[in-house]
Amino acid sequence: THFGYEKISIHEKESRVKHVFEKVASNYDIMNDFMSGGLHRYWKDELLRLTGVKAMAKAVRRRQHSSSSFSSSSPSSLLDQNSKDGSHTNTNTNTLSILDVAGGTGDVAFRFIDAAECVERSKSSGKDEISVTVCDINPEMLRVGEMRARKKYGEALLHDNNNNNNNNNASSLSSSYSSSALRFVEGNAQHLPFESNSFHIYTIAFGLRNVTDVDAALRDAYRVLKPGGRYLCLEFSHVPNVPLSKLYDLYSFNVIPQLGEWVAQDRHSYQYLVESIRKFCTQEELMRRMENAGFEGVKYTNMTGGIVAIHEGWKP
Numbered sequence: 001t002h003f004g005y006e007k008i009s010i011h012e013k014e015s016r017v018k019h020v021f022e023k024v025a026s027n028y029d030i031m032n033d034f035m036s037g038g039l040h041r042y043w044k045d046e047l048l049r050l051t052g053v054k055a056m057a058k059a060v061r062r063r064q065h066s067s068s069s070f071s072s073s074s075p076s077s078l079l080d081q082n083s084k085d086g087s088h089t090n091t092n093t094n095t096l097s098i099l100d101v102a103g104g105t106g107d108v109a110f111r112f113i114d115a116a117e118c119v120e121r122s123k124s125s126g127k128d129e130i131s132v133t134v135c136d137i138n139p140e141m142l143r144v145g146e147m148r149a150r151k152k153y154g155e156a157l158l159h160d161n162n163n164n165n166n167n168n169n170a171s172s173l174s175s176s177y178s179s180s181a182l183r184f185v186e187g188n189a190q191h192l193p194f195e196s197n198s199f200h201i202y203t204i205a206f207g208l209r210n211v212t213d214v215d216a217a218l219r220d221a222y223r224v225l226k227p228g229g230r231y232l233c234l235e236f237s238h239v240p241n242v243p244l245s246k247l248y249d250l251y252s253f254n255v256i257p258q259l260g261e262w263v264a265q266d267r268h269s270y271q272y273l274v275e276s277i278r279k280f281c282t283q284e285e286l287m288r289r290m291e292n293a294g295f296e297g298v299k300y301t302n303m304t305g306g307i308v309a310i311h312e313g314w315k316p
Protein backbone atom coordinates (compact mmCIF):
# COMPACT_ATOMS: atom_id res chain seq x y z
CA THR A 1 0.00 0.00 0.00
CA HIS A 2 1.00 3.66 0.07
CA PHE A 3 1.92 6.17 2.69
CA GLY A 4 1.71 9.31 0.63
CA TYR A 5 3.79 8.33 -2.42
CA GLU A 6 5.97 5.91 -0.52
CA LYS A 7 5.32 2.18 -1.03
CA ILE A 8 5.15 0.34 2.27
CA SER A 9 3.52 -2.73 3.82
CA ILE A 10 -0.08 -2.62 5.02
CA HIS A 11 0.96 -3.08 8.63
CA GLU A 12 3.51 -0.28 8.33
CA LYS A 13 0.90 2.10 6.89
CA GLU A 14 -1.51 1.50 9.77
CA SER A 15 1.10 2.33 12.37
CA ARG A 16 2.43 5.36 10.45
CA VAL A 17 -1.08 6.80 9.95
CA LYS A 18 -1.70 6.28 13.65
CA HIS A 19 1.52 8.12 14.43
CA VAL A 20 0.60 11.04 12.12
CA PHE A 21 -2.75 11.56 13.85
CA GLU A 22 -1.23 11.15 17.30
CA LYS A 23 1.12 14.00 16.40
CA VAL A 24 -1.46 16.28 14.80
CA ALA A 25 -4.33 15.64 17.29
CA SER A 26 -3.79 18.68 19.51
CA ASN A 27 -3.44 21.06 16.55
CA TYR A 28 -5.86 19.26 14.27
CA ASP A 29 -8.80 21.66 14.46
CA ILE A 30 -6.81 24.85 14.15
CA MET A 31 -4.80 23.38 11.25
CA ASN A 32 -8.01 22.41 9.47
CA ASP A 33 -9.08 26.04 9.48
CA PHE A 34 -5.66 27.27 8.38
CA MET A 35 -5.21 24.76 5.56
CA SER A 36 -8.68 25.01 4.08
CA GLY A 37 -9.27 28.70 4.81
CA GLY A 38 -12.30 27.58 6.84
CA LEU A 39 -13.77 25.70 3.86
CA HIS A 40 -13.85 22.40 5.76
CA ARG A 41 -16.71 23.86 7.80
CA TYR A 42 -18.77 24.44 4.69
CA TRP A 43 -17.94 20.94 3.35
CA LYS A 44 -19.01 19.35 6.62
CA ASP A 45 -22.19 21.44 6.69
CA GLU A 46 -22.99 20.10 3.24
CA LEU A 47 -22.44 16.55 4.48
CA LEU A 48 -24.89 17.24 7.29
CA ARG A 49 -27.41 18.73 4.86
CA LEU A 50 -27.23 15.67 2.60
CA THR A 51 -27.92 13.29 5.50
CA GLY A 52 -31.26 15.05 6.08
CA VAL A 53 -30.75 14.54 9.82
CA LYS A 54 -32.41 17.79 10.81
CA ALA A 55 -35.68 16.78 9.14
CA MET A 56 -35.39 13.23 10.44
CA ALA A 57 -34.85 14.37 14.03
CA LYS A 58 -38.00 16.48 13.75
CA ALA A 59 -39.91 13.49 12.42
CA VAL A 60 -38.68 11.33 15.30
CA ARG A 61 -39.74 14.03 17.74
CA ARG A 62 -43.23 14.06 16.23
CA ARG A 63 -43.36 10.30 16.48
CA GLN A 64 -42.25 10.33 20.10
CA HIS A 65 -44.96 12.81 20.94
CA SER A 66 -47.85 11.43 18.97
CA SER A 67 -49.36 8.03 18.46
CA SER A 68 -50.27 8.70 14.84
CA SER A 69 -48.32 6.71 12.24
CA PHE A 70 -45.99 8.18 9.64
CA SER A 71 -46.38 7.95 5.93
CA SER A 72 -43.53 5.96 4.38
CA SER A 73 -42.61 8.97 2.25
CA SER A 74 -41.76 11.03 5.32
CA PRO A 75 -38.09 11.63 6.15
CA SER A 76 -38.52 9.07 8.90
CA SER A 77 -38.86 6.18 6.46
CA LEU A 78 -35.41 4.96 7.52
CA LEU A 79 -36.82 4.65 11.01
CA ASP A 80 -39.89 2.77 9.86
CA GLN A 81 -37.47 0.20 8.52
CA ASN A 82 -35.78 0.10 11.87
CA SER A 83 -38.87 -0.59 13.86
CA LYS A 84 -39.80 -3.43 11.51
CA ASP A 85 -36.51 -5.33 11.69
CA GLY A 86 -36.28 -5.19 15.48
CA SER A 87 -32.48 -5.11 15.38
CA HIS A 88 -32.03 -1.60 16.69
CA THR A 89 -29.19 -1.36 19.13
CA ASN A 90 -30.71 1.44 21.18
CA THR A 91 -33.45 0.78 23.71
CA ASN A 92 -35.56 3.50 22.10
CA THR A 93 -36.64 2.18 18.70
CA ASN A 94 -37.56 5.71 17.63
CA THR A 95 -33.97 6.86 17.84
CA LEU A 96 -32.05 7.61 14.70
CA SER A 97 -28.65 5.93 15.06
CA ILE A 98 -25.67 7.52 13.35
CA LEU A 99 -22.12 6.23 13.14
CA ASP A 100 -19.34 8.68 12.27
CA VAL A 101 -16.25 6.64 11.44
CA ALA A 102 -12.77 8.18 11.57
CA GLY A 103 -14.68 10.83 13.49
CA GLY A 104 -11.52 12.16 15.15
CA THR A 105 -12.20 15.26 17.19
CA GLY A 106 -15.98 15.12 16.73
CA ASP A 107 -16.57 17.89 14.18
CA VAL A 108 -19.17 15.96 12.18
CA ALA A 109 -20.80 14.38 15.23
CA PHE A 110 -21.31 17.78 16.86
CA ARG A 111 -23.11 18.95 13.74
CA PHE A 112 -25.57 16.06 14.11
CA ILE A 113 -26.11 16.78 17.80
CA ASP A 114 -26.69 20.47 17.11
CA ALA A 115 -28.98 19.84 14.14
CA ALA A 116 -31.17 17.58 16.23
CA GLU A 117 -31.15 20.16 19.05
CA CYS A 118 -30.18 17.35 21.40
CA VAL A 119 -29.06 19.57 24.24
CA GLU A 120 -32.31 21.54 24.33
CA ARG A 121 -34.36 18.36 24.01
CA SER A 122 -32.38 16.55 26.69
CA LYS A 123 -32.94 19.39 29.14
CA SER A 124 -36.68 19.50 28.59
CA SER A 125 -37.68 15.89 27.98
CA GLY A 126 -34.65 13.72 28.67
CA LYS A 127 -35.27 12.00 25.33
CA ASP A 128 -32.85 11.94 22.41
CA GLU A 129 -34.02 11.72 18.85
CA ILE A 130 -30.62 10.69 17.66
CA SER A 131 -27.71 8.72 18.96
CA VAL A 132 -24.31 9.53 17.49
CA THR A 133 -21.30 7.23 17.82
CA VAL A 134 -17.87 8.62 16.96
CA CYS A 135 -15.49 5.80 16.10
CA ASP A 136 -11.78 6.33 15.43
CA ILE A 137 -8.69 4.16 15.49
CA ASN A 138 -6.73 6.82 17.33
CA PRO A 139 -7.36 7.31 21.07
CA GLU A 140 -5.51 10.63 20.98
CA MET A 141 -7.94 12.12 18.42
CA LEU A 142 -10.87 10.76 20.44
CA ARG A 143 -9.47 12.26 23.63
CA VAL A 144 -9.42 15.70 21.99
CA GLY A 145 -12.97 15.07 20.74
CA GLU A 146 -14.15 14.16 24.22
CA MET A 147 -12.58 17.28 25.68
CA ARG A 148 -14.32 19.38 23.04
CA ALA A 149 -17.65 17.64 23.79
CA ARG A 150 -17.27 18.31 27.48
CA LYS A 151 -16.49 21.96 26.80
CA LYS A 152 -19.31 22.37 24.28
CA TYR A 153 -22.09 20.42 25.99
CA GLY A 154 -20.90 20.03 29.58
CA GLU A 155 -23.04 17.50 31.38
CA ALA A 156 -26.08 18.40 29.31
CA LEU A 157 -26.02 15.20 27.32
CA LEU A 158 -25.11 12.90 30.17
CA HIS A 159 -28.57 12.46 31.64
CA ASP A 160 -28.70 8.81 30.63
CA ASN A 161 -25.16 7.83 31.45
CA ASN A 162 -26.07 4.69 33.36
CA ASN A 163 -27.92 3.41 30.38
CA ASN A 164 -25.31 3.92 27.73
CA ASN A 165 -23.98 0.41 27.41
CA ASN A 166 -27.08 -0.85 25.66
CA ASN A 167 -25.45 -0.41 22.32
CA ASN A 168 -23.99 -3.78 21.33
CA ASN A 169 -20.49 -5.05 21.96
CA ALA A 170 -18.53 -1.84 21.39
CA SER A 171 -16.13 -0.92 24.14
CA SER A 172 -16.03 2.78 24.85
CA LEU A 173 -12.86 4.44 26.10
CA SER A 174 -12.49 4.10 29.83
CA SER A 175 -12.85 7.77 30.77
CA SER A 176 -15.07 8.63 27.86
CA TYR A 177 -17.66 11.29 27.30
CA SER A 178 -20.44 8.87 26.65
CA SER A 179 -24.16 9.48 26.76
CA SER A 180 -27.21 8.07 25.06
CA ALA A 181 -26.87 10.88 22.50
CA LEU A 182 -23.11 10.97 21.95
CA ARG A 183 -20.33 8.52 22.61
CA PHE A 184 -16.74 7.95 21.54
CA VAL A 185 -15.56 4.47 20.66
CA GLU A 186 -12.11 3.28 19.64
CA GLY A 187 -12.20 1.06 16.57
CA ASN A 188 -10.86 0.31 13.11
CA ALA A 189 -13.01 1.15 10.07
CA GLN A 190 -11.99 -2.18 8.52
CA HIS A 191 -13.49 -4.25 11.32
CA LEU A 192 -15.81 -2.08 13.35
CA PRO A 193 -16.68 -3.12 16.90
CA PHE A 194 -20.43 -3.04 16.20
CA GLU A 195 -23.06 -5.61 15.37
CA SER A 196 -24.34 -5.98 11.84
CA ASN A 197 -27.43 -3.95 10.85
CA SER A 198 -26.99 -1.44 13.68
CA PHE A 199 -27.04 2.05 12.16
CA HIS A 200 -29.34 4.15 10.01
CA ILE A 201 -26.58 6.45 8.80
CA TYR A 202 -22.83 5.93 8.38
CA THR A 203 -20.60 8.92 7.71
CA ILE A 204 -16.87 9.15 7.18
CA ALA A 205 -15.25 12.54 6.63
CA PHE A 206 -11.65 12.84 5.45
CA GLY A 207 -11.05 9.36 6.84
CA LEU A 208 -11.36 6.83 4.03
CA ARG A 209 -8.09 7.72 2.30
CA ASN A 210 -6.23 7.06 5.55
CA VAL A 211 -7.62 3.56 5.88
CA THR A 212 -5.22 0.82 4.79
CA ASP A 213 -7.78 -1.38 3.04
CA VAL A 214 -10.49 0.87 1.55
CA ASP A 215 -12.54 -2.06 0.23
CA ALA A 216 -12.59 -3.75 3.64
CA ALA A 217 -13.79 -0.46 5.17
CA LEU A 218 -16.57 -0.19 2.56
CA ARG A 219 -17.63 -3.79 3.20
CA ASP A 220 -17.73 -3.22 6.95
CA ALA A 221 -19.71 0.00 6.49
CA TYR A 222 -22.25 -2.03 4.52
CA ARG A 223 -22.34 -4.67 7.24
CA VAL A 224 -23.07 -2.31 10.15
CA LEU A 225 -25.73 -0.35 8.27
CA LYS A 226 -29.35 -1.43 8.57
CA PRO A 227 -31.18 -2.39 5.40
CA GLY A 228 -32.31 0.95 3.98
CA GLY A 229 -29.39 2.65 5.75
CA ARG A 230 -27.36 5.37 4.14
CA TYR A 231 -23.60 5.67 3.55
CA LEU A 232 -21.98 9.08 3.06
CA CYS A 233 -18.30 9.70 2.50
CA LEU A 234 -16.76 13.19 2.42
CA GLU A 235 -13.25 12.99 1.07
CA PHE A 236 -10.62 14.94 -0.83
CA SER A 237 -10.89 14.07 -4.46
CA HIS A 238 -9.63 15.01 -7.90
CA VAL A 239 -9.99 18.36 -9.68
CA PRO A 240 -11.01 17.86 -13.33
CA ASN A 241 -10.30 21.46 -14.37
CA VAL A 242 -6.62 21.60 -15.41
CA PRO A 243 -5.77 25.23 -14.51
CA LEU A 244 -7.54 24.89 -11.15
CA SER A 245 -5.80 21.58 -10.51
CA LYS A 246 -2.37 23.19 -11.20
CA LEU A 247 -3.13 26.02 -8.78
CA TYR A 248 -4.35 23.52 -6.21
CA ASP A 249 -1.15 21.47 -6.58
CA LEU A 250 0.95 24.56 -6.12
CA TYR A 251 -0.93 25.43 -2.96
CA SER A 252 -0.96 21.90 -1.53
CA PHE A 253 2.66 20.97 -2.12
CA ASN A 254 4.15 24.31 -1.07
CA VAL A 255 1.80 26.08 1.33
CA ILE A 256 0.36 23.20 3.38
CA PRO A 257 3.65 21.59 4.52
CA GLN A 258 4.97 25.08 5.30
CA LEU A 259 1.85 25.85 7.36
CA GLY A 260 2.36 22.51 9.11
CA GLU A 261 5.85 23.60 10.05
CA TRP A 262 4.85 27.07 11.23
CA VAL A 263 1.66 26.28 13.10
CA ALA A 264 2.23 22.72 14.31
CA GLN A 265 6.04 22.41 13.97
CA ASP A 266 5.37 19.28 11.93
CA ARG A 267 6.12 19.50 8.22
CA HIS A 268 6.32 15.74 7.65
CA SER A 269 2.77 14.87 8.80
CA TYR A 270 1.27 17.57 6.60
CA GLN A 271 3.38 16.45 3.66
CA TYR A 272 1.85 12.99 4.14
CA LEU A 273 -1.68 14.46 4.23
CA VAL A 274 -1.12 16.21 0.89
CA GLU A 275 0.41 13.13 -0.75
CA SER A 276 -2.33 10.85 0.54
CA ILE A 277 -4.92 13.12 -1.09
CA ARG A 278 -3.24 12.86 -4.51
CA LYS A 279 -2.84 9.10 -4.14
CA PHE A 280 -6.51 8.49 -3.29
CA CYS A 281 -8.85 7.10 -5.95
CA THR A 282 -10.92 9.22 -8.33
CA GLN A 283 -14.61 9.99 -7.91
CA GLU A 284 -15.59 7.31 -10.47
CA GLU A 285 -13.33 4.66 -9.00
CA LEU A 286 -14.74 5.20 -5.52
CA MET A 287 -18.25 4.85 -6.95
CA ARG A 288 -17.28 1.50 -8.45
CA ARG A 289 -15.73 0.30 -5.22
CA MET A 290 -18.87 1.27 -3.29
CA GLU A 291 -20.98 -0.69 -5.75
CA ASN A 292 -18.65 -3.68 -5.39
CA ALA A 293 -19.23 -3.53 -1.64
CA GLY A 294 -22.97 -3.85 -2.29
CA PHE A 295 -24.21 -0.27 -2.13
CA GLU A 296 -26.98 0.85 -4.44
CA GLY A 297 -28.00 4.25 -5.81
CA VAL A 298 -24.37 5.31 -5.63
CA LYS A 299 -23.61 8.87 -6.72
CA TYR A 300 -21.27 11.70 -5.86
CA THR A 301 -21.34 15.48 -5.61
CA ASN A 302 -18.21 17.53 -6.27
CA MET A 303 -17.58 20.59 -4.14
CA THR A 304 -15.12 23.42 -4.67
CA GLY A 305 -14.32 22.18 -8.17
CA GLY A 306 -13.74 18.58 -7.07
CA ILE A 307 -11.23 19.39 -4.33
CA VAL A 308 -13.63 17.37 -2.22
CA ALA A 309 -16.54 15.10 -3.09
CA ILE A 310 -19.37 13.52 -1.16
CA HIS A 311 -20.19 9.96 -2.20
CA GLU A 312 -23.53 8.49 -1.20
CA GLY A 313 -25.09 5.06 -1.38
CA TRP A 314 -27.83 2.92 0.17
CA LYS A 315 -27.80 -0.55 1.65
CA PRO A 316 -30.73 -2.32 0.00
Ligand code: SAM
Binds near residue numbers: 101102103104137212
Ligand atom coordinates in the same frame (compact mmCIF):
# COMPACT_ATOMS: atom_id res chain seq x y z
N1 SAM B 1 -13.54 13.09 10.49
C1 SAM B 1 -12.71 14.04 11.20
C2 SAM B 1 -12.83 15.40 10.56
O1 SAM B 1 -13.33 15.46 9.43
O2 SAM B 1 -12.45 16.38 11.16
C3 SAM B 1 -11.25 13.58 11.29
C4 SAM B 1 -10.56 13.34 9.97
S1 SAM B 1 -8.83 13.04 10.11
C5 SAM B 1 -8.20 13.74 8.64
C6 SAM B 1 -8.69 11.32 9.76
C7 SAM B 1 -9.04 10.42 10.92
O3 SAM B 1 -9.07 9.07 10.44
C8 SAM B 1 -8.06 10.44 12.07
O4 SAM B 1 -8.71 10.77 13.26
C9 SAM B 1 -7.50 9.02 12.11
O5 SAM B 1 -7.16 8.58 13.40
C10 SAM B 1 -8.66 8.24 11.52
N2 SAM B 1 -8.32 6.91 10.99
C11 SAM B 1 -7.27 6.57 10.21
N3 SAM B 1 -7.31 5.26 9.91
C12 SAM B 1 -8.44 4.76 10.49
C13 SAM B 1 -9.03 3.47 10.55
N4 SAM B 1 -8.50 2.41 9.94
N5 SAM B 1 -10.17 3.32 11.25
C14 SAM B 1 -10.74 4.37 11.91
N6 SAM B 1 -10.21 5.62 11.89
C15 SAM B 1 -9.08 5.82 11.20
